Amino acid sequence: MYTRGPVVVMELPEKLNHAEGKAFLVELQPLLEVDRPRIVLDCSQMQNIDSAGIEILLHCMEETMKRDGDLKLAALSPASAAILELMRVDRLFEVFATADEAAKSFQAVASLEEPQTLPWYSVPRGIADLKAAS
Amino acid sequence: MGLGAIVVVGAEQEIFSSAAPQSDLKALLTQPLACVEVLGRSVLESMIERFVRADVETITVLVAAEHSCGVEPLRGAYENVSVRTVDDVLSAVSDQLRDYSQRSIEHSFVVSANVYAETDLLDLFYFHREARQVATRGMDRDGTLDLWVVDCAQAHQSELEGLLAQAEKIGATYFIRDYVNRLQHPQDLRRLVSDALSGRCAMRPCGREVRPGIWIDAGAEIDRGARIVAPAYVGRSSKIQEDTLITRFSSIEKDCYVDCGTVVEDSSILANTHVGIWLEVRHAVANGNRFLSLEHEVVLEISDPCVMRSNRPAQQETKNGLSWSRKAREQKVVADPNPKQSPAPEAWQLGADLIQG
Incomplete structure (x- = not known):
């Protein structure tokens, strides 16, 4: 596990089944209970997933959404992508090629949420101004 | 001559x-x-x-x-x-x-x-x-x-x-x-299905064309709540349950079972395959518990029988001087080369364990 600003990146285990998933969830649970958790699950090491594993992913997603946070997946192998698609959960997650890209996507969202120092729009001049100018 | x-x-x-x-x-x-x-x-x-x-x-x-x-x-x-x-x-x-x-x-x-x-x-x-x-x-x-x-x-x-x-x-x-x-790759099989269903080749599906582009073979049972969008084919003695969607050049071969809510799109479900509930089979070929995703170019081996399994009867059949049995077929599966030795795709496991509530 490592952090990148407010984003926590966690590597999923090689096998994400009931037993391994439970241990993983114990480790992840405190991170899910903070305010606005921002979590990236790095799937690069994951070689095997079953129905229990998919439920763990959904549980994590649910917990982060409850606290106004988000969970993103990174480095999905073709096999895990195919499984998520078959189980119809692929569209629930944002998926990125690397964990870094996923973490950066959170920062992009965070910067948009901060107050802007300069307006990004221009005010069209009124008719009175146009007349004065002429 | x-x-x-x-x-x-x-x-x-x-x-x-x-x-x-x-x-x-x-x-x-x-x-x-x-x-x-x-x-x-x-x-x-x-x-x-x-x-x-x-x-x-x-x-x-x-x-x-x-x-x-x-x-x-x-x-x-x-x-x-x-x-x-x-x-x-x-x-x-x-x-x-x-x-x-x-x-x-x-x-x-x-x-x-x-x-x-x-x-x-x-x-x-x-x-x-x-x-x-x-x-x-x-x-x-x-x-x-x-x-x-x-x-x-x-x-x-x-x-x-x-x-x-x-x-x-x-x-x-x-x-x-x-x-x-040339039928060298499952992709060729999919191409043959879509070419036949769209009339690009002379091959025609067996059974009856019940609506333009929808072919249903003898003994197929389709629930009233299922939706079949042309062109598509449902093979003999197959069962399609309610709320399923079979669409875009999909073929369900003989003796298949597609359970409730599943979507089959641009895919072939080969004979004697049971497809579980609420799945999305897209750009794929399914054969028993083996699932080839053509989009991701990977073969999954699904060990959870609720998700996907073969429903081929384990009985011996003899015809044309050839005999085969389920046992012999299983032995061949076991004898498959280690997927890691072949470059692509790898075999995957989707297990049967369910998370406890």
Whole structure:
């Protein structure tokens, strides 16, 4: 596990089944209970997933959404992508090629949420101004 | 005119290069692709029908011994077709040509069952006869095909492999402009299904066209709440449960079961496959508990029977002199090479454990 600003990146285990998933969830649970958790699950090491594993992913997603946070997946192998698609959960997650890209996507969202120092729009001049100018 | 045909199934010799199975094909299927039912009938049977229609006197199907358990019984009854299991395909072809020659059959087609070519077989034969060559090889715009016409009397006297391989070099080639599918990869199977359903080739699905583009075979049961969007095919004795969606050039072959809420899009569900509830089968080929995603180019082995499984009965069947059993099929699956040794795709496990609430 490592952090990148407010984003926590966690590597999923090689096998994400009931037993391994439970241990993983114990480790992840405190991170899910903070305010606005921002979590990236790095799937690069994951070689095997079953129905229990998919439920763990959904549980994590649910917990982060409850606290106004988000969970993103990174480095999905073709096999895990195919499984998520078959189980119809692929569209629930944002998926990125690397964990870094996923973490950066959170920062992009965070910067948009901060107050802007300069307006990004221009005010069209009124008719009175146009007349004065002429 | 004395015309015979020899159809070769599952040969892995270099000369029958199109029959050599690809790694992902081996991971998905234990039988040759030509023996897999496509829209209710195997390509092998389609080929036999074409030979019968071309008035070929006798047709011999030579099945390589390692693939004998994969040859399904033929749907139709053919009087002039014999099926034999052989250890050495090339020498069996040579022996068969000698036999034809002794029975006054002057010419014979020699073809790999994987080649699906909608050419005029008689025109090919006349071309060969006029060319006065020992062998004439078929080719299309992508190259040579494993389809020859040979002179039986001369062919069995010379070295067969050299003769077949050299056929195009001595100028005796017949160019095929019609539809050809080499059936080397499951992608080719999907292409054949979509071409047949959209009318791009002459192959037509079995069964009845109940609505434009929707073909339902005998004994298929479709729930009133299921939606079938044309073009699509549902094979004989298959069951489609409520809230399912079968769409975009999908084919559900015989004795399949598609459970509630599942979407099958641009996919083929091969015979005797049970597909569980609320799944999305997209751009894929499913065979029992094996699932090939064509989009991700990976074969998944699904061990959770609720998700996907084979519902093939474990009984022994015998037809055309061939016998096979479920046990033999399972042994072949176990004997599959380690997926890590082949470059792609890898076999995956989707297990049966469910998380506790």
